[in-house]
Amino acid sequence: MYRGVTAPRPLHPIGVTPPTSLGQNDGLARGHAPRDLTFLKGSTTMSDTQRSGWVGWAVFAGIVMIIAGAIDALLGLTAILVPTSTIFVTGAEGILLLDVAGWGWWHLLIGLAIVLVGVFVLRGATWARVIAIILIALNAISQLGLLGVQPWWSLIVIALDVLVIYALTVHGRDLKQD
Numbered sequence: 001m002y003r004g005v006t007a008p009r010p011l012h013p014i015g016v017t018p019p020t021s022l023g024q025n026d027g028l029a030r031g032h033a034p035r036d037l038t039f040l041k042g043s044t045t046m047s048d049t050q051r052s053g054w055v056g057w058a059v060f061a062g063i064v065m066i067i068a069g070a071i072d073a074l075l076g077l078t079a080i081l082v083p084t085s086t087i088f089v090t091g092a093e094g095i096l097l098l099d100v101a102g103w104g105w106w107h108l109l110i111g112l113a114i115v116l117v118g119v120f121v122l123r124g125a126t127w128a129r130v131i132a133i134i135l136i137a138l139n140a141i142s143q144l145g146l147l148g149v150q151p152w153w154s155l156i157v158i159a160l161d162v163l164v165i166y167a168l169t170v171h172g173r174d175l176k177q178d
Contacts, residue, residue, distance in 0.1 A: 058121070061167035064160055065118030065132060072139065072157075073111030079104025103145070110139055121168070129168050136161045136168075 079100050114135050120128035140161035143154040 055171070057167040057171040061132070061164045062118050062122035064164050065114050065121060065136070068139075068157060068160055068164075069111045069114030069116075069118055071111070072107050072114065076104045076107030076109070076111055080108065106142065110135060110142065114139060133165055133168055136164050140165075 082100060082104075114132075117128050117132045117135060121132050140158050143157045143161070146154045
């Protein structure tokens, strides 16, 4: 043969000439990722949302919201169904009447709202993050009223509310829907 010119390679048994070396995109047929994605340019869609390793904080916030909201709703339901619905507190200034049923309705409603919004936070709805922060802040403030009755439980709920607000404000964007 001539110098620099090679003879044609023999055909594969099924009539296809095997490649001598892997081309840039030959890896697709073998299950490998291609090195050059320019041939996919028109068929791919890119998202402006990238999930980071912090998405667990946002999932944590959604799960804690569902659990805390359910417990809050159950405590509210218990306060509504208790036979004694008024508490009298006496002090140097006089008598303070506290309607437990009214407080129970508040906790029942806010607890159910927190559960509902917590589900949408896990689904990645942006509006749910904003509403969740507002509801969780209201829940933390309402727990201040229970500090005298249930101090440890109220402090635990306030601490969890602060963690949920942190997770939703700092890392909530990681759950954003496309």
